[in-house]
Amino acid sequence: MAFSxxxxxxxxxxxxxxxxxxxxxxxxxxxxxxxxxxTFESDSEDLVKLEIDSGITRISDGQLLWQDxxxxxxxxxxxxxxxxDLSRWYDNNSFYRKPSVVKKMTAPNDxxxxxxxxxxxxxxxxxxxxxxIKRKLSVPGPYTxxxxxxxxxxxxxxxxVNNFAKILKKILHxxxxxxxxxxxxxxxxxxxxxxxxxxTSKKELKxxxxxxxxxxxxxxxxxxxxxxxxxxxxxxxxLLKLEGITALGIDFTQTSLDSIEKLRFGEKALACGCVDGRxxxxxxxxxxxxxxxxAIQTLKPNGIVVLPSSELKYLPRAHADKKxxxxxxxxxxxxxxxx
Amino acid sequence: xxxxxxxxxxxxxxIGSIAKPSWRVKGVxxxxxxxxxxxxxxxxxxxxxxxxxxxxxxxxxxxxxxSDTAITEEDxxxxxxxxxxxxxxxxxxxxxxxVYSGEQWRVEMYEHLVRxxxxxxxxxxxxxxxxxxxxxxxxxxxxRFTHPIHLEEFEFVKEHTNREIKIPITxxxxxxxxxxxxxxxxxxxxxxxNKKRIDLRKTYFEARRKFILDLVKNALxxxxxxxxxxxxxxxxxxxxxxxxxxxxEEMELFVDATNALTKGFTSCIFSLHNCYSDYKLLAxxxxxxxxxxxxxxxxxxxxxxxxxxxxxxxxxxxxLKHFETEGFEGGFGLGITHxxxxxxxxxxxxxxxxxxxIESPKLVRDRILFAAKLLKDPSRISVxxxxxxxxxxxxxxxKKLEVMMEGTKLAREEIA
Numbered sequence: 016m017a018f019s020x021x022x023x024x025x026x027x028x029x030x031x032x033x034x035x036x037x038x039x040x041x042x043x044x045x046x047x048x049x050x051x052x053x054t055f056e057s058d059s060e061d062l063v064k065l066e067i068d069s070g071i072t073r074i075s076d077g078q079l080l081w082q083d084x085x086x087x088x089x090x091x092x093x094x095x096x097x098x099x100d101l102s103r104w105y106d107n108n109s110f111y112r113k114p115s116v117v118k119k120m121t122a123p124n125d126x127x128x129x130x131x132x133x134x135x136x137x138x139x140x141x142x143x144x145x146x147x148i149k150r151k152l153s154v155p156g157p158y159t160x161x162x163x164x165x166x167x168x169x170x171x172x173x174x175x176v177n178n179f180a181k182i183l184k185k186i187l188h189x190x191x192x193x194x195x196x197x198x199x200x201x202x203x204x205x206x207x208x209x210x211x212x213x214x215t216s217k218k219e220l221k222x223x224x225x226x227x228x229x230x231x232x233x234x235x236x237x238x239x240x241x242x243x244x245x246x247x248x249x250x251x252x253x254l255l256k257l258e259g260i261t262a263l264g265i266d267f268t269q270t271s272l273d274s275i276e277k278l279r280f281g282e283k284a285l286a287c288g289c290v291d292g293r294x295x296x297x298x299x300x301x302x303x304x305x306x307x308x309x310a311i312q313t314l315k316p317n318g319i320v321v322l323p324s325s326e327l328k329y330l331p332r333a334h335a336d337k338k339x340x341x342x343x344x345x346x347x348x349x350x351x352x353x354x
Numbered sequence: 355x356x357x358x359x360x361x362x363x364x365x366x367x368x369i370g371s372i373a374k375p376s377w378r379v380k381g382v383x384x385x386x387x388x389x390x391x392x393x394x395x396x397x398x399x400x401x402x403x404x405x406x407x408x409x410x411x412x413x414x415x416x417x418x419x420x421s422d423t424a425i426t427e428e429d430x431x432x433x434x435x436x437x438x439x440x441x442x443x444x445x446x447x448x449x450x451x452x453v454y455s456g457e458q459w460r461v462e463m464y465e466h467l468v469r470x471x472x473x474x475x476x477x478x479x480x481x482x483x484x485x486x487x488x489x490x491x492x493x494x495x496x497x498r499f500t501h502p503i504h505l506e507e508f509e510f511v512k513e514h515t516n517r518e519i520k521i522p523i524t525x526x527x528x529x530x531x532x533x534x535x536x537x538x539x540x541x542x543x544x545x546x547x548n549k550k551r552i553d554l555r556k557t558y559f560e561a562r563r564k565f566i567l568d569l570v571k572n573a574l575x576x577x578x579x580x581x582x583x584x585x586x587x588x589x590x591x592x593x594x595x596x597x598x599x600x601x602x603e604e605m606e607l608f609v610d611a612t613n614a615l616t617k618g619f620t621s622c623i624f625s626l627h628n629c630y631s632d633y634k635l636l637a638x639x640x641x642x643x644x645x646x647x648x649x650x651x652x653x654x655x656x657x658x659x660x661x662x663x664x665x666x667x668x669x670x671x672x673x674l675k676h677f678e679t680e681g682f683e684g685g686f687g688l689g690i691t692h693x694x695x696x697x698x699x700x701x702x703x704x705x706x707x708x709x710x711x712i713e714s715p716k717l718v719r720d721r722i723l724f725a726a727k728l729l730k731d732p733s734r735i736s737v738x739x740x741x742x743x744x745x746x747x748x749x750x751x752x753k754k755l756e757v758m759m760e761g762t763k764l765a766r767e768e769i770a
Contacts, residue, residue, distance in 0.1 A: 030487075032478055038485040082484050101483055106599045108532060110483040208600070246555070271553040291554070295477060295492045295534035302543075309551055330534075331478030331490065 018353050019284060019318030021072040021262075022346045025241060025292060026084060026153040026201055026326035028077030029335035034058045055079055059137035065336055067140065069343030073151035073197045073239075073320070076137040083111035084155050084201070084326070085163055091128040092182060094120035095164065102163075105207055105244045107293070107329060115165040116175065122182040126189025138194065149196030149237065153326075156240070157183055157230075158214070158223040162204035173222035180226035188235050199239040199264075200231075203325075205254075206245030206269070220250055224257070232259040239264060239286050243325045248274040255280065262286040262316075266324040267306070268293070276313050284318035285310060290338055292325035297337045300344035307349055321346055363769060364722060364735055364762050365451040367687060369627055369650055370522045370592065370742030371463070372441050372456030372751060375399070377415055381425065381433035388419040396436075399748060403443035411436040434459060435510065442515045444748075448755045452520045452588065457742065459507040463592060464532050465489055466503075467524045471573045473497040474533065492534035497569045499576035505584060512585070521586055522627065525593035526574055526615060527608040530566045532595060538565045559603055566611045574615055578622075588623045590650060591615070597631045605635065609642045616645035623647050625687060629741045630655065637676035640684075649677070650687025652740035654721070655694070659711060660701035661720055668724040675728065686729070689740035690721045690761065691754045710750045718761020723768055732769050737762045 030038070037054040040046040059076040066074045081087060083104070089097045095114045102113040129152070141150045155163070157179035161172055169175045187198060205214050205223065214220060231238060240254065241264030247254070248270055254263055255278060264286030265275075289306040290298050307319055321342050327335035377396045380386040393415045400408025414432060418425055441456035460466035468474040473495040479487040508521055538561035546552045578589065596608050616624045624645050628636060629652035640649060657670025665672050674686065696711035703717030718737075726732040737758060743751045 027481075030479075030481060035479040035487050039487070042485040103598065108488065108595075108598075109481060112483070268554045268558065271555060272551055273553065289554070294536070294539060296536045296539050296543075306552070328481050331480060333478065 020346050020349045020353060021284070021318065021320040022069075022342050023071060023073035023151055023197075023199065023239070023286075023320060023322050024066070024075055024077070024153075024327060024339070025199070025243070025264075025288070025323045026078060027081050027328045028062055028075075028079060028326070029328050029330050029332040030079055031058045031061070031332045034079065056134055056136055059134035060140060062336075063137045063140045065339055067142070067148075069340050070346055071339065071343055072147055072346075073149050073199075074141045075151050075153065076134045078132070078153065080132045080134065085111050085114065085160070087129065087132040088155070088160065089114035089164075091123045092120055093123075094118045094168070098165070105203060109329065111163070113163065113165055116168045118168055120168075120178050120182060122185040126186045126193060129186070129190075129193065143194075150194050151197040151199060152190065152195050153199040153201055153241075154183065154186070156200040156202035156205075157226055159202050159204040162214075172219065173226075176222050177226045177229070180230040184230040187231070187238075190236050195236065197237040197239065198234075199241055201241050201243070203242065203244040205250060206242045206247045206266070209245055209249050214250070217253075220253055224253060227257055232257075234259050237261045239320060241286055241288070241322070242266060243288060243292075244269065246270045246274070251275055251278055255283065262318070262320045264288055264320070264322065267310070268324045272310060272313055278314060280314045280316035282317055284320055285314055285316035286320040286322055288322055288324035290321070290323045290342055292323035292327050292338075293329045295330060295334045297334065298341055298345075300341050300348055303341060303345035304348035304352070307345065308352060319349065321349070362451060363732060363766050364737050366449070366759060366762055367452035367520060367650075367736050367738045368445060368450055368454060368456065368742075369590075369687070369689075369738050369740075370454075370457055371460075371744035372444070372458070372742065373744045373746060373748060374458060375437060375440065375748065377411075378433060378437040378458060381415070381418070382430045384424060388415050390419070393419065399440060403440060403447050405436070405439050405443040408436070408440075438507075438510060439514055442511065444752065444755075445517065446515070448752070449759050450517065450755070452518045452736070453511075453515055454520055454522060455507055455511050457522065457744075459510075462489075463522075463524045464529065465491075467529060468533065470501065470503040471497050471569075472500045473537070473573075477534070488532075490532065490534065492536045493565055493569075494537050496537070497565075497573040499573045502580055503577050504581060508581060508584065508586060518588065519586070520588040520590050520625070521581065522590045522592050523574075523578070525591040525596075525626075526566050526570050526611040528593050528595040529569060530562060530611075531598070533565075535561050535565050538562070563607060563610075566607060567614060570611050570614045578615065578619060582619055582622045586622060588625070590625045590627050591646075592627045594627075594629060594631075596628055597635050600632060600635055605639045609639050612646065613642075613644050619645070625650055625685075627651070627687070627741075629689070633673045634676045637680045637682065640677060640682045641680050646684060648685040648687055648736065649682070650689070650736075650738055652689040652693075653725075654689050654692045654713070654740050657721065658701055659704035659713065659717060661703040661714075661716055663720050663724045663727065665724075668721065671721060671725050671728065674725055678729065685734040685736060686725070687736045687738045688722065688725050690718050690737055691739045691758055693740045693743050693754075694745060707750065707753075710746060710754075712750075712753055713757055713761070715757055715760035715764055718758055719764035719768065722762065722765035726765070726769065 062077040098113040101110040160179040161175040239262040243266035262284035267289040377392040437458035445453040476491040625648035627650040695709040
């Protein structure tokens with residue numbers, strides 16, 4: 016199989032200054048829901064057009080309607096109570112409303128609840144007949160969900176992880192019918208301050224691995240599994256054994272290539288998070304391509320997915336968009352090199 | 355003659371920002387209209403607090419509200435000045451010992467500073483949560499002091515109060531943490547251009563260290579030096595960002611930057627304000643802060659609202675133990691009133707008023723007495739709200755500060 020070069024966004028994108036203004040006005044009762052919806056629609060459309068023009072191959076609507084990365088799930092999974100209290104989103108100056116598990120959780124009837132958080136006209140712009148391009152959605156993984164909620168019911172992290180994995184499996188099976196061809200499961204909690212924060216031991220990692228193997232080893236859709244906000248060198252070996260994963264993601268702003276140079280990706284692609292999602296510095300395409308080339312030569316993956324280390328919502332929109340253009344150009348350089 | 359708070363047991367102090375009145379916000383904006391409600395507010399608070407010459411403000415607001423021409427610069431300055439006078443009158447009426455401007459002079463704690471230091475550029479809005487955002491800047495060149503940042507504000511306050519003044523200044527760690535570090539990272543990446551591999555995490559820390567030390571040396575120290583020359587006796591360094599990145603290298607960076615900022619300024623007292631934080635972690639590093647004489651911290655938020663002076667009823671203040679265990683010998687600015695929205699059922703020492711919890715004087719008293727018992731030295735305690743009260747209305751702020759004073763009085767009587 017030929018070496019693949021792909022590109023994508025990591026999750027929630029930055030809202031445009033116009034959207035910022037309109038959402039503020041809406042919050043203060045100075046504009047209508049209709050104006051709000053139209054603004055989000057045009058913002059997402061602009062973003063999708065930019066992704067297409069830049070040559071991004073896994074395209075999302077930027078998930079601009081997601082107030083935080085947990086919210087669509089806390090508002091839709093039965094047994095989860097949407098929280099009022101704000102909690103810090105890892106070590107960012109960004110917050111989420113922490114939900115509580117108050118009873119046995121059950122998945123929504125189908126995955127269509129996600130449409131309430133998607134901008135359909137924007138997603139409709141994604142070419143459907145181009146095999147290289149897929150519509151993509153990023154979701155929090157079971158371990159991350161289990162780490163970010165307040166558990167008042169299961170009282171067992173392993174059980175919580177397993178339950179979230181089952182719910183995500185059901186949601187994931189409904190995605191092709193909604194037009195999605197790719198899903199990115201984000202698992203920052205697996206690596207954020209390893210040993211001190213969420214994931215504290217190999218035993219905990221095992222609960223994630225078994226939940227993953229049970230629910231995602233034969234997925235109906237392409238899966239990228241991305242780890243970020245932390246150093247993945249201590250668990251990468253275990254993650255590389257997971258089946259059903261097309262690409263495995265590394266945040267290279269946190270993980271040094273030296274620390275993982277002895278590992279090989281084999282049948283998996285490397286999702287190379289070398290574009291810093293939390294810094295306004297715009298990486299030149301040549302720099303990104305050179306970084307990816309070195310990573311490819313070291314880790315020997317069967318393909319590369321170039322992506323930002325984290326969501327780009329931590330940047331003002333103009334800078335986030337520039338990063339997309341840079342990624343697109345870097346992929347063109349890489350394609351030439353691969354050929 | 356400046357009243358000195360030193361000789362008083364449990365001196366009271368404000369921490370930072372007070373809500374900007376609607377007439378203050380609209381009065382300096384080009385696209386908002388001052389209404390009769392805004393004028394009534396200025397009039398009633400002016401009368402209630404006996405603000406000197408407040409009728410001048412009311413008349414000015416009336417004139418602006420009926421005029422079709424744009425608000426003049428003179429109007430804007432006068433409105434801003436009056437907002438400081440209102441805050442000082444509020445503090446005076448309540449009887450606070452250490453005061454400042456309620457930060458009426460400033461847009462916002464981060465923006466005010468970076469707008470006034472060369473080398474920064476404000477980039478745009480970044481999502482915080484829901485429909486809330488903050489403006490983030492980047493450092494595009496070595497930060498440099500070009501003009502006084504807080505001096506005019508200080509001199510204005512000094513002219514209008516006879517109470518002890520404590521200036522809050524946003525600390526270097528928070529400025530660096532809330533800014534994109536484009537300049538220093540670009541510099542370091544250029545230097546690594548010939549290397550086959552680059553360790554981005556290592557580069558990030560190196561760049562961060564260079565940024566913070568330059569910021570202190572070239573921008574913040576000159577500002578502090580000037581303020582001290584002009585008579586500032588107390589500077590509160592606001593560092594809300596510390597402990598959000600709990601790695602040792604980050605905490606060391608905070609310590610090094612703080613020490614570099616305060617070193618050698620012996621005629622000025624330095625305090626540090628931090629809140630909603632990991633105090634166990636913070637405590638570990640406070641003994642390394644060479645010149646910090648007081649830690650002004652939030653405690654009420656993490657405490658119960660029941661009356662009592664035992665550890666069970668005062669869980670929030672038990673955190674003081676971390677600082678004692680680590681050997682911090684300085685004073686504490688004890689946060690005794692909650693400053694954000696409150697949800698839930700209050701205990702026997704408080705009532706709920708809308709989205710606010712109003713502590714009783716007895717609850718404030720118990721919090722102070724428990725802390726005094728734990729620290730074994732009441733003279734180490736000053737009393738303040740958890741943080742700036744800017745998210746509370748003036749009515750609630752007034753109530754909270756009034757209760758704080760009454761509770762402090764009860765605690766003083768108890769100790770006496």
